Amino acid sequence: MDIAMIGLGRMGANMAQRLQRGGHRVVGHDPMEAARARAAESGMEVFATLAEAVAALPVPRVVWLMVPAGDTVDQTLAQLVPHLAEGDVVIDGGNSNYQDSIRRARSLADDDIFYLDCGTSGGVWGLQEGYSLMIGGDAATVEQLAPVFQVLAPAADRGWARVGPSGAGHYTKMIHNGIEYGMMQAYAEGFALMERKEEMELDLGQVAEVWRHGSVVRSWLLDLSAQALQRNPALDGIAPYVEDSGEGRWTVAEAIALDVPAPVITLALLERLRSRQSNSFSDRLLAAMRNEFGGHAIKKT
């Protein structure tokens, strides 16, 4: 098939390559000159404007968005839609909020343009191993694009599916990331307990390696943890500072909106916020209170 990849950052460029390797023709666009240049070097047809990229496609057009979630998606759609026609398909493969995806799908449906929301997991390893794809939207459109998903996924017959109506793809991906936060935190806590147990002289990379084979906690995240710990056992040079990219927050908000308690996913998010605090006001107030009622010494800054 012919497909336009809009957004040639790390994820978009890799996905474009995997599509090309799979026999598809990919035309690309990115507003950044550098991103376009890198993509061109890898042999892609690259265009400086979105309009040109879209014009290079046969109809009905298939346009894959791989741009930052939020306003950028709306801005890109605002530029893109005037160049599209009835029957064209837009896929948002980024980490958009599922509510935005529902809204956008409705809006494009007014122009008879199909809009699929595709949660995409796999990170920088997806180029090589394939991506896990959770797709929301019109079933016939998903069916029609099967050749695209078959190539992006780890194998033609697995790792991708239409999971529900518009929004279901990004909903599922949001939950996936919430689970990811919880799993990562579980591993991190466990390894921290082993690191602190100095008298055991545990080699954390070795323990992770043993667990990779036959244990109940084996997983891909464990494979990666084993690599990281074998390469840098003391995690030297790494600051205890953990970013979050939004989906965890949405998962926590969704859980509360649904009245479903999700304590572990929630605490995993809070720990990330905590990791970025350098002079916690609440901890200072606790110390002040202890001093007030019990005369307990305060540690001075």
Next chain:
Amino acid sequence: MDIAMIGLGRMGANMAQRLQRGGHRVVGHDPMEAARARAAESGMEVFATLAEAVAALPVPRVVWLMVPAGDTVDQTLAQLVPHLAEGDVVIDGGNSNYQDSIRRARSLADDDIFYLDCGTSGGVWGLQEGYSLMIGGDAATVEQLAPVFQVLAPAADRGWARVGPSGAGHYTKMIHNGIEYGMMQAYAEGFALMERKEEMELDLGQVAEVWRHGSVVRSWLLDLSAQALQRNPALDGIAPYVEDSGEGRWTVAEAIALDVPAPVITLALLERLRSRQSNSFSDRLLAAMRNEFGGHAIKKT
């Protein structure tokens, strides 16, 4: 009544004073010369040895221990018991683990010595406002010592009671402190949210003051927080470092042993542990994992 106060630190010295003001005769002992000297200045009969202090009492003797929890209590009892006789009473007013108190009461019962465990709350304000006293042990013995408790408590008819058999006093105090951790953390989090909301320009001492009158969250801890925040609104000079003194840990262990989830008390303890971590291994591993799977940048130390 006549009573020996063993341990003349901040708590013991204050309690001795309150007993004296209430008309009791208090003889004191502390292994530290300086503590004895301070107590002597305030007019107490002070003895350099435990034996002398006990010898200064009429029989049946009443001995109040106000020493650090743990081994010190056992060591003090080992020294003390040879000087006691059938019918004497020992009260442990410190923060002992309730299981230790049950064991000690059983052991002293072999010598027909009564042992009361008395959870004591009130901190440095107790001298002036009276202490809340939760007493475990033989009911008749508690009754007989009523004049002592009536003076230590805020008023003769309230703020003290025999709450159950041996161990019940310290059990109740342990739970009290667990609740205290949870309440303190709740306030600390709330004030931290107001502090961070810069555009509201909230005066935290003022808010605390308003809440002290008529609000659902009014409490003594709020009174103290108001004082602390009015005196030092930005909590300048106070490190975000919060100690814990054992009862919180015991409460968490007890909750798990009883199969009763106590998430808020538990998290309040964990936050104190967290406040003392300076280079969290788990957070560093999270950052490393994010880099492994998503190529996300790591913040360098």
Next chain:
Amino acid sequence: MDIAMIGLGRMGANMAQRLQRGGHRVVGHDPMEAARARAAESGMEVFATLAEAVAALPVPRVVWLMVPAGDTVDQTLAQLVPHLAEGDVVIDGGNSNYQDSIRRARSLADDDIFYLDCGTSGGVWGLQEGYSLMIGGDAATVEQLAPVFQVLAPAADRGWARVGPSGAGHYTKMIHNGIEYGMMQAYAEGFALMERKEEMELDLGQVAEVWRHGSVVRSWLLDLSAQALQRNPALDGIAPYVEDSGEGRWTVAEAIALDVPAPVITLALLERLRSRQSNSFSDRLLAAMRNEFGGHAIKKT
């Protein structure tokens, strides 16, 4: 002063009474016939329409809203504003979201109508004990209404204050309620641990009573807990089902938006959600997983 109380439910009717006792003239309106009838019996001037109530006030008018948070406030304002004029004052004393209050204040400012957001704490006890009032909005307007706040508060000189610009009153009240959730959960967990410790034979009402005098955890919520536990020690007939009314959710959302971890307030909310789950899917999946990997028996429904 003359003041219209719009909303004569439990809170509004009580506040109107307290205002009248304090020498103010209160005219009332409620869309519910029954609420109006109850208020009329207590001697208030009651009107069947909002327009009539407002017309009964001298200018500049003072209108206090005590209606359910959310859409009802906007609907009430839509009805009310056409009857108001430049210089009139509207106070929202309910539990509105602070962001709504900022929006409403801006909107009314276009018509030169002052809008104060007043967080009101004290519950059903406020009539007797006075309310804690946290007020956001124009400082001169707050000053001008001082006689109203002085009567509603526990005393003329305390329990009320302008805490900041528009929104600050409801922001502060939101945080107040978040803290309330955390404190309540801390007490609830502690008493549950004592209840489960059967061998101690603790009388929870007695313990609460002891703590009320001199302890670190003394508070108004403890006073109420003592009452509840003395009246009904086993809490017979009460379902383990805990509602929440919105402010806790907002506090959790605000904490995450501000990147400030508030684990105890958050877990207190999650426990309320948990209390309302009757057949947790997550717990069933945990049981299913244990069966899958370990052959552990599943408890059947």
Next chain:
Amino acid sequence: MDIAMIGLGRMGANMAQRLQRGGHRVVGHDPMEAARARAAESGMEVFATLAEAVAALPVPRVVWLMVPAGDTVDQTLAQLVPHLAEGDVVIDGGNSNYQDSIRRARSLADDDIFYLDCGTSGGVWGLQEGYSLMIGGDAATVEQLAPVFQVLAPAADRGWARVGPSGAGHYTKMIHNGIEYGMMQAYAEGFALMERKEEMELDLGQVAEVWRHGSVVRSWLLDLSAQALQRNPALDGIAPYVEDSGEGRWTVAEAIALDVPAPVITLALLERLRSRQSNSFSDRLLAAMRNEFGGHAIKKT
């Protein structure tokens, strides 16, 4: 090699089979007649007494314990040791507390008997897929038993290692199980959020299947979850009741003892406790408090 398997329950019988398939001679004992009969049917040499089983081994003897953790291990050792001699080896492959294992190793060392603690993961799938083995104790003894571990593990060169001195094997297994709790809870919460989101009409087994291929959250626990959800999508007939088997509690206790916060592992344990509560006293007290201060209706039982 020749090895005695003491304990022929699910785990012990499976491990014995895997050892036999790998070319080792296994003699077995279990105090339960039925367990012995099942093992005998599968072709193992089974003995009615521990003494006979041990007598059937050449020296130095190798005895693998696969009995319930706790007192049973001590009782088994008390029976076993009189039949052992200098240079024999005992391996505890169960879920013993690491502190017990350190104590036992010291005790057997007095008789010059080697004691290895071997954390064993893999559950009922281990027979087929091999076990992950974390071994603590004397390095030369571990080396000497390499043929045994090579057969039990998924492959001769991976899935097993000596991870440290006595206790390190069971310490590592304890942490493994703590992580397992956290991971399971993370998945459970995520699937519960998808289950509740009815308008998405998600097929949870399908989503799990998609995630198994290429996603960041792929893992063996996800494989098992996918199976469970595909077989029984609504988890019909499964009670929301989750047991725990001790290691999670130990992990939480260890975390607190080490001053390392492990919020996610801790909350995962608390949720299991919560799943077994049917009439939470704390939730009833919360409802009672809300009624006391706000007049909020109580749900009656």
